[in-house]
Amino acid sequence: xxxxxxxxxxxxxxxxxxxxxxxxxxxxxxxxxxxxxxxxxxxxxxxxxxxxxxxxxxxxxxxxxxxxxxxxxxxxxxxxxxxxxxxxxxxxxxxxxxxxxxxxxxxxxxxxxxxxxxxxxxxxxxxxxxxxxxxxxxxxxxxxxxxxxxxxxxxxxxxxxxxxxxxxxxxxxxxxxxxxxxxxxxxxxxxxxxxxxxxxxxxxxxxxxxxxxxxxxxxxxxxxxxxxxxxxxxxxxxxxxxxxxxxxxxxxxxxxxxxxxxxxxxxxxxxxxxxxxxxxxxxxxxxxxxxxxxxxxxxxxxxxxxxxxxxxxxxxxxxxxxxxxxxxxxxxxxxxxxxxxxx
Amino acid sequence: xxxxxxxxxxxxxxxxxxxxxxxxxxxxxxxxxxxxxxxxxxxxxxxxxxxxxxxxxxxxxxxxxxxxxxxxxxxxxxxxxxxxxxxxxxxxxxxxxxxxxxxxxxxxxxxxxxxxxxxxxxxxxxxxxxxxxxxxxxxxxxxxxxxxxxxxxxxxxxxxxxxxxxxxxxxxxxxxxxxxxxxxxxxxxxxxxxxxxxxxxxxxxxxxxxxxxxxxxxxxxxxxxxxxxxxxxxxxxxxxxxxxxxxxxxxxxxxxxxxxxxxxxxxxxxxxxxxxxxxxxxxxxxxxxxx
Numbered sequence: 013x014x015x016x017x018x019x020x021x022x023x024x025x026x027x028x029x030x031x032x033x034x035x036x037x038x039x040x041x042x043x044x045x046x047x048x049x050x051x052x053x054x055x056x057x058x059x060x061x062x063x064x065x066x067x068x069x070x071x072x073x074x075x076x077x078x079x080x081x082x083x084x085x086x087x088x089x090x091x092x093x094x095x096x097x098x099x100x101x102x103x104x105x106x107x108x109x110x111x112x113x114x115x116x117x118x119x120x121x122x123x124x125x126x127x128x129x130x131x132x133x134x135x136x137x138x139x140x141x142x143x144x145x146x147x148x149x150x151x152x153x154x155x156x157x158x159x160x161x162x163x164x165x166x167x168x169x170x171x172x173x174x175x176x177x178x179x180x181x182x183x184x185x186x187x188x189x190x191x192x193x194x195x196x197x198x199x200x201x202x203x204x205x206x207x208x209x210x211x212x213x214x215x216x217x218x219x220x221x222x223x224x225x226x227x228x229x230x231x232x233x234x235x236x237x238x239x240x241x242x243x244x245x246x247x248x249x250x251x252x253x254x255x256x257x258x259x260x261x262x263x264x265x266x267x268x269x270x271x272x273x274x275x276x277x278x279x280x281x282x283x284x285x286x287x288x289x290x291x292x293x294x295x296x297x298x299x300x301x302x303x304x305x306x307x308x309x310x311x312x313x314x315x316x317x318x319x320x321x322x323x324x325x326x327x328x329x330x331x332x333x334x335x336x337x338x339x340x341x342x343x344x345x346x347x348x349x350x351x352x353x354x355x
Numbered sequence: 356x357x358x359x360x361x362x363x364x365x366x367x368x369x370x371x372x373x374x375x376x377x378x379x380x381x382x383x384x385x386x387x388x389x390x391x392x393x394x395x396x397x398x399x400x401x402x403x404x405x406x407x408x409x410x411x412x413x414x415x416x417x418x419x420x421x422x423x424x425x426x427x428x429x430x431x432x433x434x435x436x437x438x439x440x441x442x443x444x445x446x447x448x449x450x451x452x453x454x455x456x457x458x459x460x461x462x463x464x465x466x467x468x469x470x471x472x473x474x475x476x477x478x479x480x481x482x483x484x485x486x487x488x489x490x491x492x493x494x495x496x497x498x499x500x501x502x503x504x505x506x507x508x509x510x511x512x513x514x515x516x517x518x519x520x521x522x523x524x525x526x527x528x529x530x531x532x533x534x535x536x537x538x539x540x541x542x543x544x545x546x547x548x549x550x551x552x553x554x555x556x557x558x559x560x561x562x563x564x565x566x567x568x569x570x571x572x573x574x575x576x577x578x579x580x581x582x583x584x585x586x587x588x589x590x591x592x593x594x595x596x597x598x599x600x601x602x603x604x605x606x607x608x609x610x611x612x613x614x615x616x617x618x619x620x621x622x623x624x625x626x627x628x629x630x631x632x633x634x635x636x637x638x639x640x641x642x643x644x645x646x
Contacts, residue, residue, distance in 0.1 A: 182563045194562050217562055219555065229549040233542045233556060238565050240538035240611065247609045248531040251598070254605045255453075255523045261513065265524060268488045268511050269476040270572070271532050275564040304545070311548040316614040317537045323610065345608045 061150070061206060062086060065114040065121030066105075067134050067141065068155070069096040071290070072181070073124035075188040076154075076214045081105055083213045090114045111135070115151065116144030120207055123153045127299055128161040135165040147173035150203040154195070156180040156296070158232070158303045159225035166199060166224045175203035178224050180231035181215065184292040192216045196234075198227035229307060236304035236318050238275070239297050239338070243321035245276055246342035249283060259284040279339040288333070288340035297338035298325035357382055358504065359408040359415030360399075361428055361435075362449070363390040365584070366475070367418035369482035370448075370508045375399055377507045384408045386424075404433035414444030414500065421593055422455040429459050441467035444497040448489075450474045450590070452526065452597040453519040460493060460518040469494040471501065472518055474525035475509065479585040480572075486510045490528075492521035523601065530598035532569065533591050534615040536632060539570055540639040543577065553578050573633045580637075582630035591632035592619035 066077040069091040081087050081103045088106040089097050090113075097107050108114045111134045115121045121141055125131040131153060135141050145151055151169045153162065157180070166176040177199040187193050193215035197204055204220050211218045221227050245266075252262045263280035266272060282289065301322040308315045327344035328334075360371045363385040371394055375381050381399040383391050384407070391401050402408030405428050409415050415435065419425045425447060429435045435445060445463050447456065447470075456472045463470040476488040487509035491498050498514050505512045515521050546556040557574040560566060576582070595616040602609045618638050625641075627634040 182559060184564075194559060196559065219559065221551065221555065226549075226551060230546070230551055230556065230559060233546045233549070233551070234559055234563070234565075236545065237538050237542040237560070240541070241535055241565055243611045244531050244534035244538070244615075247534070247602075247607075247612055248527045251530070251602050251605070251607045251609065252523065252527040254607050255601060257515070257520060257524055257527065261515065262524065262527060265476065265488060265490065265513060265528060266531070269528065270478070270481075270569040271528070271535055271567050273565050273567040278564070307549060308541075308545050311545070313541075313545055313548050315541045315545065316617065317534060317541055317611055320610040320614040321538075347606075 061118075061120035061210065063088065063118040063120075064210065065090075065108075065118035066100075066124070067091075067111050067114060067121060068124040068126075068130075069100060070124065070126060071185050071293070072154075072188045073122075074099065075185070076122070076124060076193070077105065078103060079189075079191050079214050080210060085210070085213075088114050088118055110139035110144075111141040112139040112144035114144070115141040115149065116146075118149070120150040120152060120203075120210070121145065122210075123151070123155060125153075125155040126296065127155075128157040128303075131155040131157050132161060132165060136168045142168045142172055145169060145172050145174040150175040150177065150200070150206060152177045152179050152203070152207055154179045154181055156231050156235070156300060156303075157228060158306060159228045162198075162228045163224050175200040176224065177203045177207065178227040179207075179211070179218075180227055182231065182234055183215075186291060187216075188214070195219065196221060196227045196230040198222055199224045232300060232304040232307050235297065235300035236308075236315070239301045239304075239325065240317050240321040241273070241275070242279075242297075242338060243324050243341055245280070246283070246324075246339075246345055249280070249342060250345050279337070283339050283342050286343075288337040290335060290337045292338050293335055294325060294328055294338040294340050295334035297341075298322065298329055301325060356380065357412040359402065359412035360384070360394075360418070361405050361408060361415060362418040362420075362424075363394065364418070364420060365479050365587075366448075366482045368393070369479065370416075370418060370487075371399070372397065373483075373485050373507050374504060379504065379507070382408050382411050405429075405435045406433045406437040409435050409438040409443060409445070412443070414446060414497065416446045416448055416501075416504070419447075419449040419451075420590065421449070422451040425449045425451045425455060425459065429462060436462055436466060439463055439466050439468035444469045444471065444494070444500065446471045446473050446497065446501055448473045448475055450525050450529070450594060451522065453522040453601070456522045457518055469497040470518065471497045472521040473498075473501070473505070473512075474521055476525065476528050477509075481510075482508070489513065490515060490521040490524045492516055492524075493518040526594055526598040526601060529591065529594040530609075530612050533595045533619065533632070534611050535567075535569065536573075536591075536635055537615040537618050537639070539574070540577070540618075540633075540636040543574070543636065544639050573631075576631075577633050577636045582627070582634040582637075584629060584631045586632050587629055588619060588622055588632040588634050589628035591635075592616065592623055592628075595619055 169176040179197040182194040195218040324344040333340040384402040471493040473491040489512040492515040
């Protein structure tokens, strides 16, 4: 990612913008020279968001907001626990004491909350974003919620005259830190185009999928597949170990073949050692599976594999593993569970 | 040095062609003899029976479709056992499960022969491209002797210890693969039913932590309902069944694999057994209409 001196100049508008379906690979700007010439001729201050709000500074929100600040954006933050704002403030972020005030003082406000309840509360609750937002402004909810919640938030926001974009991400802690997230968006196309430069700072690619609900659905489908894959991988590691195979060799064999996935290579070694450093909390994976099962039910689709996987995450939660990495689901299959390790 | 090759199906044919092209002197056998013709054209000799092949060769590789064929090639009249002896090796690269492999191993070694199980990970294209992953276990000396052949047929070989370990490793990998194919199918159907473009789902999946060659290769053909067999569904279901049996013997909990196996069974009952295992997608799609 090229750094820039002035506030958040847009990156080279990639040639995929504005067309659907959007191909997956969006290249980063090829050279700084091209970048700055784009800056000179590109949008004026009115065309891209000068003041950016960020609500929710957890595992994901904090690095995302940091990347915006480091790229020169004018960022105002809020978090339910104020102390989480301190690292951002020391990097130059402003602070407001409610989502309402953040939304009122910014052109575009992002929200990264843990679940549907928090997302609704921050957007529509007392001193919520909807109370401070209005015409000429935009709200981009990057939380992962179900379609109905997203539509509800969207309606409240749009009722004020503001624009709304759902934009849940694929990618966890490290991709957030590295600016390598994948945005799965739906809602107001013009807001999507306005915030595209900001998405390009925080991510490596973005998709505009149409109306509100489509971004949420895509995210849930992806995480449903992921949750099932992790559960299956866990079954394989445990079966192999039980019948006398070296689990590290299992991980190596898998990495050589058709089912080799970065997730297996990255998480396998730590799972074998029964440690689960949190990149994606297990409780959120289970939330996503629950929401995906709800989506499947709403379209009358049986999903036996996802349902079986969901049960394992529920067992893991009941054993105190909610805040561990979702790879801790392997513990749910063990006869004798470890005491939840320190993380 | 003569090397024998029994079984010229989807896998065996591609593997033996690579061996011949690399200069190995091959004697081949297949139950349907006409399948040998292409190999003969490339310079292979034919053995009329498995025993005839073993008689000629220093070691003999077998690539057969399932446990019953693997056993019959060894134990039946004119089978491998009639000619195996000290100084000869038998390398079974079929996927048969630890029990069958042990049975074969005992029979071979009690006649003085040496035995190696060496099931592979990889289907038709990796076989053609010499990119298989070979999971060997058994007689180390025979493994060392076979390395030149393994290096032609595969990109990586593992020696995993005692007989049974190769078979188990293969089943573990294929169990995960079968569950993944089901999870993938559920995702494709849900995307489609939610009004999303399945091709976009493929693009998104390919960018993240769960990107893998199988999704990349099979996704587009599944969306087109093209199930030309690289790995027949009936064999995938066989592997799931064997993996579940292994779990059963060892009291290992495997609810996701059990659910996946049910989907493959359903696919077989719908007559999809000879199609590629990705045809389980059809089962996931049609569950709505099954009443």
